[in-house]
Amino acid sequence: MQLEEILAARRDTRHFTDEVVPDEVLERALRAGHMAPSVGLTDATRYYVVKSKEVKQEIKKLFQKYNRKAADQIEDEAQKTAYAVLKLEAIVDAPLGLVVCYDRSVLNSFTIGTVASNDTIRFSAVCAVQNIWLSLTEQGYSMGWVSILDYYEFKNLLGLPEDIEPLSYFCVGKPATDYDKQPMLQQQGWKQKSAAPSVMEVEKVHLPVTPAFEPPHLHAPQNELLAERLQYIIDHKTKPTGALGVLEDLALQIGKVFNTTAPEVKHPHLVVFAADHGIAQHGVSAYPQEVTSQMVKNFIEGGAAINAFCQQHHITLSIVDAGVNYDFPPNLPILHHKMGRGTHSFLHGPAMTRNQVHTCLQKGSEVTTSIYQTGCNTIGFGEMGIGNTSTAAVLMSLLCHIPIEQCIGKGTGVVKEKLEKKQQLLKQAIENYQGEQDSFAILAHFGGFEILQMAGAMLQAKRKDMLLLIDGFISSVAFLCAYKIEPKVKENAVFCHQSDEAGHRLLLQTLGVNPLLQLGMRLGEGTGCAVAFPLLKSATAFLNEMASFERAGVSNKA
Numbered sequence: 001m002q003l004e005e006i007l008a009a010r011r012d013t014r015h016f017t018d019e020v021v022p023d024e025v026l027e028r029a030l031r032a033g034h035m036a037p038s039v040g041l042t043d044a045t046r047y048y049v050v051k052s053k054e055v056k057q058e059i060k061k062l063f064q065k066y067n068r069k070a071a072d073q074i075e076d077e078a079q080k081t082a083y084a085v086l087k088l089e090a091i092v093d094a095p096l097g098l099v100v101c102y103d104r105s106v107l108n109s110f111t112i113g114t115v116a117s118n119d120t121i122r123f124s125a126v127c128a129v130q131n132i133w134l135s136l137t138e139q140g141y142s143m144g145w146v147s148i149l150d151y152y153e154f155k156n157l158l159g160l161p162e163d164i165e166p167l168s169y170f171c172v173g174k175p176a177t178d179y180d181k182q183p184m185l186q187q188q189g190w191k192q193k194s195a196a197p198s199v200m201e202v203e204k205v206h207l208p209v210t211p212a213f214e215p216p217h218l219h220a221p222q223n224e225l226l227a228e229r230l231q232y233i234i235d236h237k238t239k240p241t242g243a244l245g246v247l248e249d250l251a252l253q254i255g256k257v258f259n260t261t262a263p264e265v266k267h268p269h270l271v272v273f274a275a276d277h278g279i280a281q282h283g284v285s286a287y288p289q290e291v292t293s294q295m296v297k298n299f300i301e302g303g304a305a306i307n308a309f310c311q312q313h314h315i316t317l318s319i320v321d322a323g324v325n326y327d328f329p330p331n332l333p334i335l336h337h338k339m340g341r342g343t344h345s346f347l348h349g350p351a352m353t354r355n356q357v358h359t360c361l362q363k364g365s366e367v368t369t370s371i372y373q374t375g376c377n378t379i380g381f382g383e384m385g386i387g388n389t390s391t392a393a394v395l396m397s398l399l400c401h402i403p404i405e406q407c408i409g410k411g412t413g414v415v416k417e418k419l420e421k422k423q424q425l426l427k428q429a430i431e432n433y434q435g436e437q438d439s440f441a442i443l444a445h446f447g448g449f450e451i452l453q454m455a456g457a458m459l460q461a462k463r464k465d466m467l468l469l470i471d472g473f474i475s476s477v478a479f480l481c482a483y484k485i486e487p488k489v490k491e492n493a494v495f496c497h498q499s500d501e502a503g504h505r506l507l508l509q510t511l512g513v514n515p516l517l518q519l520g521m522r523l524g525e526g527t528g529c530a531v532a533f534p535l536l537k538s539a540t541a542f543l544n545e546m547a548s549f550e551r552a553g554v555s556n557k558a
C-alpha cells in the first residue's frame with residue numbers, strides 16, 4: 001500500500017474479528033511506534049500489552065462508569081439516544097489491548113524541548129500512536145483509541161509505576177468492517193468530517209503590551225478619631241470590658257476598614273483562583289494534576305466543600321481559571337483569566353516570566369473590581385491547584401528567609417518517602433536558583449498563577465477599602481506576596497483559620513497575625529473564610545445591636 005492509501009484506510013476501529021494478532025504484527029507496529037519523533041530524543045514512550053480477559057473486563061468497567069458520566073452530560077434527548085447506541089470501545093472483544101504510556105521521570109533532568117511545556121513528552125507518545133496505527137493498517141489490522149477513562153483510576157488499576165503515565169488504552173485486532181471507508185461516527189450519522197483542512201495565514205505579530213502593575217494608591221491613613229470612637233462604643237456595651245474577646249478586635253477592625261461606627265458586611269463574595277503547577281509533574285502531591293480541572297467542574301456543579309459552606313452562609317462564589325492545564329469550554333460560568341496551561345516546573349528553570357507576574361497581579365485586580373461593582377465589601381480568597389503547597393512553601397521560605405524544611409507540609413497528604421521526595425525536590429529547586437533576590441524575581445521564578453492573581457486581587461480589595469478574608473496556607477502565602485508589595489494590606493485582612501499545613505502557624509507568626517479559628521482543617525478552596533464568616537456577623541451584630549450602659553440603664557463598673 002502507498003502512504004496515501006494507508007492514511008485514507010486508517011480507521012478508529014470498534015468492531016474486530018476474534019482472529020489473534022500474530023506477535024510479528026504487533027512487533028512491527030511497535031517498531032513503527034519506536035521510529036516516531038520524540039521530544040529531545042527522550043524515548044520516553046512505554047508500552048504495556050494486555051491479553052488477560054480479567055484485566056480487560058476491569059478496564060471495561062471503568063469505561064462504563066465514565067461513559068455513564070459522559071451520557072449524563074448530554075442535555076439534548078435526541079442526542080442522548082443517538083449516543084447510547086454508539087459502540088465506543090471493543091475492550092473485551094478485541095484480541096489485544098495496548099496501553100501507551102510515557103515516563104515523566106525524564107523531566108527530572110534537563111530535557112530539550114520541555115522548557116515551554118512538558119506536554120511535549122505526551123505529544124511524543126501520540127506521534128508513536130499514529131505510527132502504530134498506520135503500521136497496523138498497512139498490515140491489515142487496526143486499532144481503537146479508548147478515551148473515555150479516568151486516567152488516574154486506570155493507572156492504579158494497572159498498577160503502573162508512579163512516574164509512568166498512561167496516555168490511553170488501545171484495542172488492537174483485525175477489523176470486522178471498513179465502515180464504508182469513512183470514520184465510524186460519520187457512517188453512524190453522528191457527525192460529518194469537514195471536507196478540507198482549516199488553514200489560515202498569520203500575517204502580523206501582536207506583541208504583548210503588559211503595563212507594569214501599579215501598587216495601590218491608598219486613601220488617607222486610617223482615621224484615628226474613628227478608631228477611638230469605635231473603641232469607646234465597644235467598651236461601653238453592656239458587658240465587662242473586653243469580655244467579647246476576639247470579637248471586639250474584629251469589630252474594631254471591621255469598623256476601621258469600612259470607616260464607620262456601624263459597619264455592615266454587604267454582598268459577601270468568595271473567589272477561588274485555580275491554576276496548575278509545573279512542579280506537580282515531579283510527584284509532589286498525593287493527587288494527579290487532573291484533579292485541578294476536575295475540581296473546577298465540581299465547583300461549577302456545586303459539589304465541593306466550599307460550595308456547601310458558601311451556600312450555608314449565603315456567600316456568592318466565583319471561580320477563576322487563572323491557568324489550569326485544561327481547556328474549559330468558553331461558555332462555562334467561570335472567570336476566564338488563563339495565563340497558560342499551568343506554570344513551568346521551577347526545578348530547573350523559571351515557572352513564569354516577570355511580565356506574567358505583572359499580568360497576574362493585573363488580572364487579579366480586575367477580578368476584585370468586577371466583584372466590588374456588585375456592591376460587595378467583603379471578599380474571601382480561596383484556591384485550587386494541585387502542587388500549590390509546594391509553590392507556596394518555596395515562596396514562604398524565600399520571601400521570609402525561613403529554611404524550606406519549616407515551610408513544607410504534607411499538602412493533600414503526602415507522607416513518608418513521598419514527603420521526603422517533596423522536601424528534596426524543593427530544596428534542590430532552591431539550590432538551583434541563581435537569579436536575583438528581589439521579590440519580583442522570586443515570584444517569577446517560583447510562580448503560581450493562582451497565587452499571584454490572588455495577591456493582585458487582595459491589593460485591589462485594599463484599594464477599594466474592602467474587608468479581606470484570608471484562608472489557609474496558600475491563601476496566606478498569596479497575602480504574603482501582596483504584603484511585600486504593600487504592607488498596609490494587613491489593615492484590611494482577617495486571618496480566618498490556621499491550617500494544619502505544617503508551615504502555616506509559622507507564617508502567621510511571622511506576619512504577626514492571629515487566626516480566628518483552628519479547626520484542624522487543611523483543604524484550601526477558601527473553606528476557612530466561609531467557616532469563619534459567622535464570626536464577622538457576630539462582630540458587627542454586637543457592635544450594631546447591643547445596648548450601651550447608658551441606653552440600657554445598666555451600671556458601669558465603678
Ligand SMILES: Cc1cc2ncn([C@H]3O[C@H](COP(=O)(O)O)[C@@H](O)[C@H]3O)c2cc1C
Pocket residue numbers: 284285286287291295383384385386387388389390410411412413414523524525
Ligand atoms: C480532591 C481535592 C480537592 C481539593 N480542594 C483543595 N485542595 C487543596 O489541595 C491542593 C494542594 O495540595 P498539594 O500541594 O498536595 O497538591 C490544592 O489544590 C488545594 O486547594 C484539594 C485537593 C484535592 C485532591
Ligand SMILES: O=C(O)c1cccnc1
Pocket residue numbers: 389410411412471472473474475499500501504522523524525
Ligand atoms: O492550608 C491550605 O491552604 C491547604 C493545605 C493543604 C492542602 N491544600 C490547601
